[in-house]
Amino acid sequence: MSSYIDKLFQYNYIDNLLKSDKQTQVTIGITAGVSLAAIIAVNQVIGTNPIGRTSDLIKKFLFQENKRQIVVDKMIDEYNNLHDDQKTDLTNRNESYKILVNAYYELATLFYEWGWGQSFHFAYQLKGETFQQAIARHEYYLAGRLGVKQGDKVLDVGCGIGGPMRNIARFTRANITGVTLNEYQVIRGNELNKLNNLTELALSVQADFMQLPFENNSFDGVYAIEATCHAPKRETVYSEIYRVLKPGQIF
DSSP: HHHHHHHTTTOOOOHHHHHSSSHHHHHHHHHHHHHHHHHHHHHHSSSSOHHHHHHHHHHHHHHHIIOOOOOOOHHHHHHHHHOTTOOOOHHHHHHHHHHHHHHHHHHHHHHHHHTTTTTSOOOOOOOOOOHHHHHHHHHHHHHHHHTOOTOOOOEEEOTTTSEEEEEEEHHHHOOOEEEESHHHHHHHHHHHHHHHHHHHTTEEEEETTTTTTOTTTTTEEEEEOGGGGSOOOHHHHHHHHHHHHEEEEEE
């Protein structure tokens, strides 16, 4: 692949274009214009805005490394070392879960949002249903099973950037608090809460779900979507959920 790319870029295409005759230049210009127009049209018709999302991805990478002083290479090394059996063991890996989880989501969150969306989970699709419709239905079903209603205080354990939290808050008018270890996910989650005019109903908080920073019996409902798998001890995270959940309410 690299040799192919080297060959591809060994020619100066711009210089050759400038030296070509006017008819060739016009033809190439029209082709490029039509291609760009087609890309923009597809971008608008599909509604997924791949061009805009890619532009946002690049900007956020710059924000991550420059403004937040995140050293990506260091995080990659930390993550890889914790998965290297020659450098660590299962006990140390479990004890270092905060580093492991934070490093992974610091590196992966931007790509998740770019390629998957704001809800970092799976959902089966019914016939004729779009991916986003399936994701939303999954979250509405969960809210229904919890019996969430307007005014309830609900906790999202491992909220990511808050896609489910916002959908459920919008659907039920409940007050949803989401917790995540990762600082960027908190920043992005609250940014999206504001963009969706949901700051009064949805809040992302940086916290460890192994040590939830809430009083006993604080929430009318608690849910977790594909998140507690990161807990080094399941009994600890579920004990914390039980502690903050009001008596008789549902997780």
